Amino acid sequence: MVPHVVITWVTTARGGAENSVLELADNLARLGPNVDVVWWRHGGPAASPGMAARVHDVSDWDSYRQTLTGVCRAAGDRPVVVISSHRTVAADALLAPHARVIPVVRHVVNANQVLRVIDPHDGALVERTIGDLPWDVLAGVPVWVGISHASSASLRQHVPRARYVSTIHNGVAIPGTVPARARPVTGRLLVASVARTVPWKRMDHLVRAVADPRLSTAVRLDVFGEAGSHQGELEDLVRELAAPVYFMGYTEDLPQRLAGYDLLATAAVQEGFGRAVIDAAGAAVPALVPNAGASPELVIDGLTGLVYDPDDPWDLVAALTDALLDREALARMGRAARALAEAWYTPGRCAAQYLTLVMGQRRISRELEAAR
Template sequence: MLVAPPYFEVPPVGYGGIEAVVADLADALVANGHSVTLLGAGASGTAANFVPLWDRPIPEGLGHPLPEVMHAALVREAVLRLIGSAPVDVVHDHTLAGPLNAPAFAAAGVPTIVTVHGPVDGELGAYYRALGAGVNLVAISDRQRHLAPDLPWVGRVYNALRLDSWPFRASKGDYALFLGRFHPDKAPHLALEAAHAANLPLVMAGKCSEPAERDYFQREIAPRMRDRDTMFGVADATAKRELLAGARCLLFSSQWEEPFGMVMIEAMACGTPVVALRAGAVPEVVVDGVTGFVCDDPNQLAAAVGRVGQIDPQACRDHVRARFDIDRLADGYAAVYRRCMTDLPSLAAV
C-alpha cells in the first residue's frame, strides 16, 4: 500500500517530485505483478487501485501543519479499514506525519516503510529519531544516509523515472535552464550569474508562490535578470520536457544537502548535461566530465557551462538507463518490503 501526500496529483501535472516518484513506483510494481493500493488526493493516473482521501489535491495546504496531520489521520482510518477487509503486506508512506501511524499498523501485523524525501538534519532529524525503531526508513541517496547514520535505515533506493516518457534531443537550443523552487537553498541567483558569465540567456521555471519564495525572487532574482532571460513560471509535464530537452544545460545551483535532485536525472534522460555544485547527492547522480560537470565553487559554474559541448547527450541518457530506470526503483523497494515483512515480529514488539 502506497501513501502519497495530498498536495498534488499522482502523477503531478506540474510541480510534484514526490508524486512523480510515487506514480512511477506504483505503475512499476503493478507491471511486476504486485497488487498495489494507492492513497492520495483527487484522482489518480496510475495502474494502482486508488483510494481518494480528499476530493481534490490541496496545494494551498503545502507547508501548513494541519493538512499534514489531517492527512495522516485519514490514512490511519483508511489503512486499518483495508487491513480488516483484505491482506496488506506493507504500508509505504511518502509523507511527513504519516509515520506516526506505524505503531497502529504494526499492532495489526503490517510494517511501515518510509521514504525520506527531505533533509535528515536539525528538527527533521530529531523527528525521525523520535519515531523509534518501529519505522523503517529508506534513504534516497548514500549521502543522505551518511549524514544521519544512527537513524533506523533499512536501505537506500535511488529515485528513478520511466525513461521512455522523456524525449531525447541531441541538438540543443541557445539557453541554459534553471528548474526548481525559487528559494535561497536552490540559489537560482547563482544560476543567473553563471549563465550571464557564459554569455547564455537563462530560462527559469519553477514554483514561486509562497511568501518566502516571492520575497527571494524580488530581492535576488529580479535585479539580476536581463532582457534575454525568461521567467517561465511553473512548467507542466509537457512544458518541462520541452524545456529540458532543448536546453544547452541544466544549471543545478543548489547550495544545501540535496537528498537527491530529480530534475538532474530528468535532464540527463533528455540528453541534457547538468552543471551542478558539489552538494548533497550531486556526485552520486552526475558523472563529472561524462554527464555534466560537478563544481566545488559557484565561481566555477560559468566555465563549466562553456564546456558542456564536450558532453555526449547519448551518454547522459545511457547513464539514466543504467542507474535510474524505473525497474531499479521497483526492484529496490520490493527487496525492502520483503526484508521488513520478515523482520516484523521484532518491530511490532518495540
C-alpha cells in the same frame, strides 16, 4: 505469502517527488503485489489516473485515517507493508500497528533542518526537526530508506535510532526516444533549471552566475517549476542584475521541454536525489551540479555532465564558460547521460528493489531483534 503494499503520500506541491511516488506504485503493482496508494492532497495535485495500483485520493485527516485503516483491514490475513515518508511515518505506525512501516526519506537531513510532518494524533501539518520526531512511536520501525547514498548517510549520522537504513535510488520514466530538439535560434548557451523557487534550492547562485559580465550576453537561463516563497526576491535580483533569466512556471511535459536546452543546471546542496538531472538525461541533456548532496551520485564529472564547487561562485562561472566554449562536448555528455539513465535509473529497477525489501521484512526484523 506476498504482502499487501500500501503507499502513503502527503502532497503539498507539484514536483518531482510526486512523480516518483506514482511511478513506484505503478511499477510495483506490475511486479505482482496488490498495491494501494493513499494520496492526501494537502495543497498539492490529485494523483494521476490509469495506474496498475489502486489510488485513494483524500483531502483531509479523517479521510486519510479511515482510508489507511480500511485498506489495511481489507488485506485480511495477508501481511501488510506500508511504504511511508518522513511526513506520514508516525501517523502510519499508529494507524496501522500490525503493518510493517518503511519510511522513505527524500532529503539529505541534518540536525537543525525543519521538516513538515503530520502530527499522528490530530493530523495537523507541523514543523519538527528529525530529532524531534516521536521516537517512542517510531522505535518499532525496522527499516528506513534513503533515495540516495547521501540521504542514507545523513540518516545514519543524525538518526541513530533508525536501526537499519537501505539506499534505493529513485526510478525515472524517460521517453523511449530522445525528444526532438526544438530550440530558439539565439546563438546563446541555453541553460534550464528545474526547481520550486524556495531558498534551499539556492537559485540566486545560478542567477548571479549567468549575470556575470563574461556570460550575460552569451547565456540564457530558463527556470521551470512552481513559484515558491523566494519567487519575488529572485525576480527582484534578476531585474537588479539585468540577468538573462526567465521564469517559465510548472510544465507537465518536462522531458520534451528540456530537449530544447544545451545544459541543465542545479544549485541545491541538500538535494536528496535530483530527479530533474535524470529527466534531462532522458532528453540527452547533460547536467551541471554542485559537489554536494546526492547530485554527484547522478553525474559522472566530464562524462555525463559537470560538477562544480558550491562554495566557490567562480567555479560555477568557470563551468558555465567551459560549457559555452565546447558545445560538442555537451552533446557527447548528453548522449552518455541518457545511456546511464536507461541502464540504472529505471522505474522497474527501483520497484524491484522495493519489492526485495518488502519481501525481506520478516527476515530483517528477526535479525534486528537478534542483534539487540
